[in-house]
Amino acid sequence: MINYEALFKISYGLYIVSSGSKDYGNGFISNTVFQVTSQPPKFAACCNKDNHTAEVIGSTGSFSVSMLHEDAAAGIIGTFGYKSGKEINKMEGMELKYGETGVPIVLNEAIAFLECRVVETIDVGTHLMFIGELVQAEVLDESLEPLTYLYYRRVKKGVAPKNAPTYVDKSKLEKKPAEGEYAKYECAACGFVYDEEKEGKKFDEMPDDWVCPVCGAEKDDFYKL
């Protein structure tokens, strides 16, 4: 028996994993960054093969990890987590610094960052696991708490995008009973709340190609509150 709720008891953080150069950079939201050895310090980052950043890390040979804080603006998760670098330039307008290997490091909403040089790439199926040796590590803000995936799910009501290793098909989770006639749905990308009572229309009745009026995320990216 597999109860998918058990998977949510594993603790993760939320990070922007970036790669590229001064000329072109891209990044995505990851919750699976972790240290794999202490001597030398090596870190793993999992990336869906369909993610554009996987290609960019592959050709660049290094990546950076920006660690987000608890009150990080939802917009940055929307940009890096729910949009593709094939369609938009995610680095545009971001506060960037460039690492020793030349990769961009996103400083917005970050409390610390790592820079790693890829020493191994492991194919784990739908995802690639990039193993990188630590080149640089810096703390940017001592006062803020790191954003955890649990906090993101519970307080910010966020869900993992389809390409995440931790994506869980909602139909696999046990259904909770309806709490009233009207419900509210929150956009996982920007936090906008669709209130059925206020809008006068059930969320389910909205067309499939309807998008979030604030950030343009798809209907599927909304989460029932």
Add this chain to the structure above:
Amino acid sequence: MINYEALFKISYGLYIVSSGSKDYGNGFISNTVFQVTSQPPKFAACCNKDNHTAEVIGSTGSFSVSMLHEDAAAGIIGTFGYKSGKEINKMEGMELKYGETGVPIVLNEAIAFLECRVVETIDVGTHLMFIGELVQAEVLDESLEPLTYLYYRRVKKGVAPKNAPTYVDKSKLEKKPAEGEYAKYECAACGFVYDEEKEGKKFDEMPDDWVCPVCGAEKDDFYKL
């Protein structure tokens, strides 16, 4: 520049990773368990090559992950994290259940567990990374919070043992100024506090082979409060 404090901003949980059979089982405390793909659900667990459990997982071909809760008794972390299965039988007296693959699953202080069949073993240097496909997942307690490594470090004042991927040599961390003439030292394994003022002797002056009077952890496992 590498500031090792930055590494503590990565979020982890704390787990007992076990393997073996009804006849013989062993386990260790891990903070690096994470999902690597969603279809099928696959999980990675990093284990130091010197850990006895690495050998046991290698010969058994499967492992279980017990997810500890925030108020987990320090004793269980002492037993599984700071002692070797080569010297003691860690499973003795534990509340166990056996998985579909036959591996023991520790139920003490656990809120959920996973059982995985190893599909790949990756050598990442000092550690082996076992990639396992999910066989079973269960929630044991919905009401308790998962224990995070941050909580363990901050509230429980725990440190990573030498064999952990996230072990940081204390000498690499910036020194904090002394807060008074007397200091207190806490055992990372069981929580016992050595109070210099009460004991009338500086902790540094205690012999190197002195052990925790409560759980027998080594002097090196104590952390300055």
